[in-house]
Amino acid sequence: MTARTAISLRDARVRHGPLEALHGITLAAVGPGLTVLLGRNGSGRTTTLRALAGTVPLSQGAVVWDGTDVTRVPAYERARRGLCLVPDRQAVFGSLTVRENLELAAPDPAPALDAYPRLAGLLPRRAGTLSGGEQRMLAISRALLARARVVLVDEPAQGMSPAVAARTYELLAALDACVVVAEQRLPPALHGRPVIVYELRRGAVVFSGEAAELRPDRGPDEPGGPGTPRGPARSE
Known part of the structure; x- marks a missing residue:
């Protein structure tokens, strides 16, 4: 299947009270x-994800999904249409068992247990x-299901061992879906992969471009480093 723009933000601004978290x-x-x-x-990564999901409103701009403006579509309706948000906290139902969490996503938890065998026990x-x-394994599994x-x-890999983190990114990269993840730095498992990166x-x-364009040998604020502006961000 040919990749195409699935979801985008256009000149998006988000305010938290008197403070603006996203600047267009x-x-x-x-x-x-x-x-x-x-x-x-504090860079705006989490706010960007929430803006795409509809859990925070835009004060200006638009969210476009499959060519349709969904800016005013509520979060629950975006979820019903096939959008899944896995937040960094409270991503599972703590009072339910692991099995019950998985069954909320799909009747058969087998694919989740294949992805993370540790969950079986x-x-x-x-x-x-x-x-x-x-x-985190459980939360990602629910998203897979x-x-x-x-x-x-x-x-995605918060609190995971390096091996499990690498497995997690393999699973996400293999999905037949538009996958957007927020990280503080590019995970080792993604080096060399055809991944699009936006730095906020x-x-x-x-910065916007392919992961291969990042300069891991320089700090984020050095000339030529991953934080160096490369002109306007890529849009559609």
């Missing part, structure tokens, strides 16, 4: 394919008692 950013994520939002805490446990890495058309994940700083896009 434009970005486009393809599907199927993997797009990475890079940035430090945790099925009867309440999700709130799992470690941080185990909860949902078979969404757009998957938005905030720090203080609510603005300062």
Whole structure:
């Protein structure tokens, strides 16, 4: 299947009270394919994901999904249409068991257990008692079972071992969906892959391009480094 722009932000601004968190950013994520939002805490990564999902409103600009303006479509309706958001916190139902969490996404949890065999031994446990890495595995598994058309994940590998983190990115990259993830730095598992990267700083896009264009040998604020502006962000 040929990748095309699946979901995008156009001149998007988001305000949190008197403060503006996104300053008119434009970005486009393809599907199927993997797009990475890079940035430090406070850069606007999480707000960008939430704007795409509809859990925070835009004060200006638009969200376009498959060529249709969905800016005013509520989050629950976007979810019904096939958009799945995995936040960095409270991504599972802590009072339910692992099995119950998975069954909320699909009747048969087998694909999730194939993805993360460790979950098989945790099925009867309440999700709130799992470690941080185990909860991320469960949250990602629910997203895999949902078979969404757009998957938005905030720090997918948080709390995971390097091996499990690499496995997680293999799973996300293999999805027949538009996948957008937010990370503080480009994960090692994605080096060498055909991944589109947007770097955000203080609510603005300062870099857009392929992962191979990033300069890992320089700091984010050095000339030629991953934070160096490369002209306007790519749009459709």
